[in-house]
Amino acid sequence: MRKKQHQKWLAAAGLALLSILLLGISADAYAASVSGKQAGQFAPDKEKKKRRAASMSWVKLHQQFPSTFLLNGPRHSKRIALTFDDAPDPKYTPMILDILAQHDVCATFFIVGNRASHYPAIVKRIHNEGHIIGNHSYDHAVLSTLTLTNYQKQIWRTDAIITNLIGYSPHFIRPPYGELLPQQVKWSKQAGFSIVNWDVDSVDWKDNPSSALILKNIKKTLQPGSIILQHAGGGVGQNLYGTVNALPNLIRLLHGKGYELVTLPELLGQPAAR
Numbered sequence: 283m284r285k286k287q288h289q290k291w292l293a294a295a296g297l298a299l300l301s302i303l304l305l306g307i308s309a310d311a312y313a314a315s316v317s318g319k320q321a322g323q324f325a326p327d328k329e330k331k332k333r334r335a336a337s338m339s340w341v342k343l344h345q346q347f348p349s350t351f352l353l354n355g356p357r358h359s360k361r362i363a364l365t366f367d368d369a370p371d372p373k374y375t376p377m378i379l380d381i382l383a384q385h386d387v388c389a390t391f392f393i394v395g396n397r398a399s400h401y402p403a404i405v406k407r408i409h410n411e412g413h414i415i416g417n418h419s420y421d422h423a424v425l426s427t428l429t430l431t432n433y434q435k436q437i438w439r440t441d442a443i444i445t446n447l448i449g450y451s452p453h454f455i456r457p458p459y460g461e462l463l464p465q466q467v468k469w470s471k472q473a474g475f476s477i478v479n480w481d482v483d484s485v486d487w488k489d490n491p492s493s494a495l496i497l498k499n500i501k502k503t504l505q506p507g508s509i510i511l512q513h514a515g516g517g518v519g520q521n522l523y524g525t526v527n528a529l530p531n532l533i534r535l536l537h538g539k540g541y542e543l544v545t546l547p548e549l550l551g552q553p554a555a556r
Protein backbone atom coordinates (compact mmCIF):
# COMPACT_ATOMS: atom_id res chain seq x y z
CA MET A 283 0.00 0.00 0.00
CA ARG A 284 2.72 2.40 1.03
CA LYS A 285 4.73 1.49 -2.01
CA LYS A 286 1.72 2.12 -4.25
CA GLN A 287 1.16 5.55 -2.72
CA HIS A 288 4.82 6.32 -3.17
CA GLN A 289 4.59 5.35 -6.84
CA LYS A 290 1.52 7.53 -7.25
CA TRP A 291 3.34 10.44 -5.63
CA LEU A 292 6.32 9.94 -7.90
CA ALA A 293 4.08 9.89 -10.98
CA ALA A 294 2.29 13.06 -9.86
CA ALA A 295 5.56 14.82 -9.10
CA GLY A 296 6.91 13.77 -12.49
CA LEU A 297 3.84 15.14 -14.24
CA ALA A 298 4.04 18.40 -12.33
CA LEU A 299 7.71 18.79 -13.19
CA LEU A 300 6.99 18.04 -16.84
CA SER A 301 4.20 20.62 -17.02
CA ILE A 302 6.39 23.24 -15.34
CA LEU A 303 9.10 22.53 -17.92
CA LEU A 304 6.63 22.67 -20.82
CA LEU A 305 5.01 25.86 -19.56
CA GLY A 306 8.43 27.42 -19.14
CA ILE A 307 9.41 26.50 -22.67
CA SER A 308 6.19 27.75 -24.28
CA ALA A 309 6.32 31.01 -22.28
CA ASP A 310 9.90 31.53 -23.43
CA ALA A 311 9.00 30.76 -27.04
CA TYR A 312 6.16 33.27 -26.85
CA ALA A 313 8.35 35.90 -25.21
CA ALA A 314 10.91 35.36 -27.97
CA SER A 315 8.22 35.75 -30.62
CA VAL A 316 7.19 39.17 -29.31
CA SER A 317 10.69 40.40 -28.58
CA GLY A 318 11.92 41.01 -32.15
CA LYS A 319 12.48 44.65 -31.37
CA GLN A 320 14.47 46.08 -34.23
CA ALA A 321 12.70 49.23 -35.37
CA GLY A 322 9.98 48.55 -32.84
CA GLN A 323 8.84 45.37 -34.54
CA PHE A 324 6.88 42.68 -32.76
CA ALA A 325 4.74 39.71 -33.61
CA PRO A 326 1.17 40.58 -34.64
CA ASP A 327 -1.59 40.29 -32.09
CA LYS A 328 -2.59 36.68 -32.63
CA GLU A 329 -3.59 35.17 -29.35
CA LYS A 330 -7.27 34.74 -30.05
CA LYS A 331 -7.81 32.22 -27.28
CA LYS A 332 -6.06 34.47 -24.81
CA ARG A 333 -8.34 37.31 -25.82
CA ARG A 334 -11.40 35.15 -25.26
CA ALA A 335 -10.15 34.14 -21.83
CA ALA A 336 -9.32 37.74 -21.06
CA SER A 337 -12.72 38.98 -22.15
CA MET A 338 -14.32 36.85 -19.44
CA SER A 339 -12.43 38.79 -16.81
CA TRP A 340 -12.88 42.19 -18.50
CA VAL A 341 -16.47 42.34 -17.23
CA LYS A 342 -15.26 41.62 -13.69
CA LEU A 343 -12.50 44.22 -13.96
CA HIS A 344 -15.05 46.77 -15.16
CA GLN A 345 -17.31 45.93 -12.20
CA GLN A 346 -14.37 46.33 -9.83
CA PHE A 347 -13.07 49.55 -11.44
CA PRO A 348 -16.14 51.08 -13.16
CA SER A 349 -14.55 54.42 -14.10
CA THR A 350 -11.02 53.09 -14.72
CA PHE A 351 -11.40 49.87 -16.73
CA LEU A 352 -13.64 50.57 -19.71
CA LEU A 353 -14.86 48.65 -22.73
CA ASN A 354 -17.39 51.11 -24.18
CA GLY A 355 -19.05 54.49 -23.76
CA PRO A 356 -22.67 55.35 -22.89
CA ARG A 357 -25.22 53.27 -24.81
CA HIS A 358 -27.85 56.00 -24.93
CA SER A 359 -26.32 58.19 -27.63
CA LYS A 360 -25.25 57.25 -31.15
CA ARG A 361 -21.58 57.96 -30.72
CA ILE A 362 -18.71 55.66 -31.57
CA ALA A 363 -14.92 55.86 -31.14
CA LEU A 364 -12.43 54.56 -33.67
CA THR A 365 -9.21 53.40 -31.99
CA PHE A 366 -5.97 52.38 -33.69
CA ASP A 367 -3.31 50.36 -31.86
CA ASP A 368 0.40 49.76 -32.50
CA ALA A 369 1.15 53.20 -33.95
CA PRO A 370 3.34 54.76 -35.17
CA ASP A 371 4.16 52.75 -38.27
CA PRO A 372 5.94 54.44 -41.20
CA LYS A 373 3.79 52.67 -43.79
CA TYR A 374 0.24 52.34 -42.47
CA THR A 375 -0.17 55.17 -39.95
CA PRO A 376 0.21 57.97 -42.57
CA MET A 377 -2.31 56.22 -44.87
CA ILE A 378 -4.83 56.04 -42.04
CA LEU A 379 -4.20 59.67 -41.09
CA ASP A 380 -4.79 60.74 -44.71
CA ILE A 381 -8.15 58.96 -44.84
CA LEU A 382 -9.28 60.35 -41.48
CA ALA A 383 -8.32 63.87 -42.62
CA GLN A 384 -10.22 63.46 -45.91
CA HIS A 385 -13.34 62.53 -43.95
CA ASP A 386 -12.79 65.07 -41.18
CA VAL A 387 -12.85 62.36 -38.49
CA CYS A 388 -10.79 62.33 -35.30
CA ALA A 389 -9.77 59.07 -33.65
CA THR A 390 -7.61 57.76 -30.80
CA PHE A 391 -4.20 56.19 -31.42
CA PHE A 392 -2.45 53.91 -28.93
CA ILE A 393 1.29 54.37 -29.20
CA VAL A 394 4.04 51.80 -28.60
CA GLY A 395 6.96 53.58 -26.88
CA ASN A 396 9.86 52.08 -28.81
CA ARG A 397 8.09 52.76 -32.11
CA ALA A 398 7.52 56.38 -31.05
CA SER A 399 11.29 56.68 -30.49
CA HIS A 400 11.91 55.50 -34.05
CA TYR A 401 9.19 57.59 -35.72
CA PRO A 402 8.66 60.72 -33.60
CA ALA A 403 7.44 62.83 -36.56
CA ILE A 404 4.46 60.50 -37.06
CA VAL A 405 3.47 60.80 -33.39
CA LYS A 406 3.60 64.58 -33.72
CA ARG A 407 1.52 64.41 -36.89
CA ILE A 408 -1.15 62.31 -35.13
CA HIS A 409 -1.34 64.91 -32.38
CA ASN A 410 -1.21 67.94 -34.70
CA GLU A 411 -4.14 66.62 -36.76
CA GLY A 412 -6.40 66.60 -33.72
CA HIS A 413 -6.31 62.93 -32.76
CA ILE A 414 -5.92 61.72 -29.19
CA ILE A 415 -2.93 59.70 -28.08
CA GLY A 416 -2.85 56.86 -25.56
CA ASN A 417 -0.15 54.61 -24.07
CA HIS A 418 0.21 51.06 -25.49
CA SER A 419 3.32 50.00 -23.46
CA TYR A 420 6.98 50.38 -24.39
CA ASP A 421 7.62 47.18 -26.38
CA HIS A 422 4.20 45.54 -26.68
CA ALA A 423 4.84 43.21 -23.76
CA VAL A 424 2.13 40.95 -22.36
CA LEU A 425 1.76 43.21 -19.35
CA SER A 426 -0.20 40.71 -17.27
CA THR A 427 2.94 38.53 -17.13
CA LEU A 428 5.02 41.35 -15.63
CA THR A 429 5.63 42.32 -12.01
CA LEU A 430 3.98 45.56 -10.91
CA THR A 431 7.38 47.30 -11.02
CA ASN A 432 8.06 46.17 -14.57
CA TYR A 433 4.53 47.14 -15.60
CA GLN A 434 5.14 50.61 -14.18
CA LYS A 435 8.43 50.84 -16.12
CA GLN A 436 6.59 50.02 -19.39
CA ILE A 437 4.07 52.78 -18.70
CA TRP A 438 6.48 55.48 -17.47
CA ARG A 439 9.07 54.91 -20.19
CA THR A 440 6.39 55.29 -22.89
CA ASP A 441 4.79 58.18 -21.02
CA ALA A 442 8.08 60.11 -21.00
CA ILE A 443 8.61 59.60 -24.75
CA ILE A 444 5.05 60.67 -25.64
CA THR A 445 4.98 63.63 -23.24
CA ASN A 446 8.23 64.87 -24.73
CA LEU A 447 6.73 64.73 -28.24
CA ILE A 448 3.21 66.08 -27.76
CA GLY A 449 3.34 67.98 -24.48
CA TYR A 450 0.88 65.97 -22.42
CA SER A 451 0.90 62.75 -20.44
CA PRO A 452 -1.84 60.51 -21.91
CA HIS A 453 -4.68 59.58 -19.60
CA PHE A 454 -5.57 56.42 -21.48
CA ILE A 455 -3.69 53.13 -21.46
CA ARG A 456 -4.56 50.23 -23.70
CA PRO A 457 -2.65 47.11 -22.67
CA PRO A 458 -1.44 44.94 -25.58
CA TYR A 459 -3.93 42.06 -26.09
CA GLY A 460 -6.19 43.91 -23.61
CA GLU A 461 -4.63 42.01 -20.74
CA LEU A 462 -3.99 43.46 -17.32
CA LEU A 463 -4.01 42.18 -13.74
CA PRO A 464 -6.34 43.70 -11.11
CA GLN A 465 -3.36 45.08 -9.13
CA GLN A 466 -2.04 46.73 -12.31
CA VAL A 467 -5.45 48.33 -12.94
CA LYS A 468 -5.53 49.49 -9.32
CA TRP A 469 -2.10 51.13 -9.57
CA SER A 470 -3.04 52.73 -12.91
CA LYS A 471 -6.09 54.30 -11.28
CA GLN A 472 -3.99 55.65 -8.39
CA ALA A 473 -1.47 57.08 -10.88
CA GLY A 474 -4.25 58.91 -12.76
CA PHE A 475 -4.68 56.61 -15.79
CA SER A 476 -7.75 54.91 -17.28
CA ILE A 477 -7.59 51.57 -19.06
CA VAL A 478 -9.60 51.42 -22.28
CA ASN A 479 -10.15 48.17 -24.16
CA TRP A 480 -12.93 47.70 -26.71
CA ASP A 481 -16.31 46.05 -27.36
CA VAL A 482 -15.91 45.78 -31.16
CA ASP A 483 -12.93 43.88 -32.55
CA SER A 484 -12.32 44.36 -36.28
CA VAL A 485 -9.99 41.33 -36.04
CA ASP A 486 -7.71 43.12 -38.49
CA TRP A 487 -4.73 41.63 -36.57
CA LYS A 488 -5.49 38.09 -37.71
CA ASP A 489 -4.37 36.57 -41.05
CA ASN A 490 -4.31 39.85 -43.05
CA PRO A 491 -8.09 39.94 -43.64
CA SER A 492 -9.87 41.62 -46.56
CA SER A 493 -11.64 44.93 -46.06
CA ALA A 494 -14.99 43.13 -46.56
CA LEU A 495 -14.23 40.74 -43.70
CA ILE A 496 -13.15 43.61 -41.45
CA LEU A 497 -16.45 45.44 -42.07
CA LYS A 498 -18.36 42.24 -41.39
CA ASN A 499 -16.47 41.70 -38.13
CA ILE A 500 -17.17 45.25 -36.99
CA LYS A 501 -20.91 45.02 -37.72
CA LYS A 502 -21.24 41.95 -35.48
CA THR A 503 -21.14 43.75 -32.13
CA LEU A 504 -21.47 47.41 -33.15
CA GLN A 505 -23.91 49.51 -31.12
CA PRO A 506 -24.21 53.03 -29.67
CA GLY A 507 -21.22 53.75 -27.41
CA SER A 508 -18.99 51.18 -29.08
CA ILE A 509 -15.20 51.40 -29.07
CA ILE A 510 -13.79 49.81 -32.24
CA LEU A 511 -10.37 48.14 -32.21
CA GLN A 512 -8.26 48.51 -35.36
CA HIS A 513 -4.53 48.75 -35.99
CA ALA A 514 -2.39 51.52 -37.46
CA GLY A 515 0.83 49.53 -37.25
CA GLY A 516 1.79 46.10 -38.45
CA GLY A 517 3.68 43.37 -36.66
CA VAL A 518 6.13 41.02 -38.38
CA GLY A 519 4.54 39.52 -41.53
CA GLN A 520 1.35 41.51 -41.07
CA ASN A 521 -0.18 43.84 -43.64
CA LEU A 522 -2.95 46.28 -42.88
CA TYR A 523 -4.26 47.02 -46.37
CA GLY A 524 -7.58 45.50 -45.26
CA THR A 525 -7.85 48.10 -42.50
CA VAL A 526 -6.77 50.94 -44.79
CA ASN A 527 -9.16 49.92 -47.58
CA ALA A 528 -12.07 49.33 -45.19
CA LEU A 529 -11.73 52.70 -43.46
CA PRO A 530 -13.49 55.00 -46.00
CA ASN A 531 -16.34 52.49 -46.25
CA LEU A 532 -16.51 52.12 -42.47
CA ILE A 533 -16.77 55.89 -42.01
CA ARG A 534 -19.51 56.12 -44.66
CA LEU A 535 -21.35 53.16 -43.11
CA LEU A 536 -21.26 54.65 -39.61
CA HIS A 537 -22.31 58.10 -40.79
CA GLY A 538 -25.09 56.47 -42.85
CA LYS A 539 -26.39 54.78 -39.71
CA GLY A 540 -26.46 58.15 -37.95
CA TYR A 541 -23.42 57.63 -35.75
CA GLU A 542 -21.15 60.46 -34.72
CA LEU A 543 -17.46 59.48 -34.71
CA VAL A 544 -15.68 60.86 -31.65
CA THR A 545 -12.42 60.49 -29.72
CA LEU A 546 -12.20 58.57 -26.44
CA PRO A 547 -12.24 61.71 -24.25
CA GLU A 548 -15.48 62.78 -25.98
CA LEU A 549 -17.05 59.33 -25.78
CA LEU A 550 -16.06 58.61 -22.18
CA GLY A 551 -16.23 62.12 -20.72
CA GLN A 552 -12.66 61.78 -19.44
CA PRO A 553 -9.67 64.03 -20.18
CA ALA A 554 -7.02 63.16 -22.79
CA ALA A 555 -4.25 64.13 -20.38
CA ARG A 556 -3.53 62.98 -16.84
Ligand SMILES: [Zn+2]
Pocket residue numbers: 327367368418422458459
Ligand atom coordinates in the same frame (compact mmCIF):
# COMPACT_ATOMS: atom_id res chain seq x y z
ZN1 LIG B 1 -1.14 46.12 -29.86
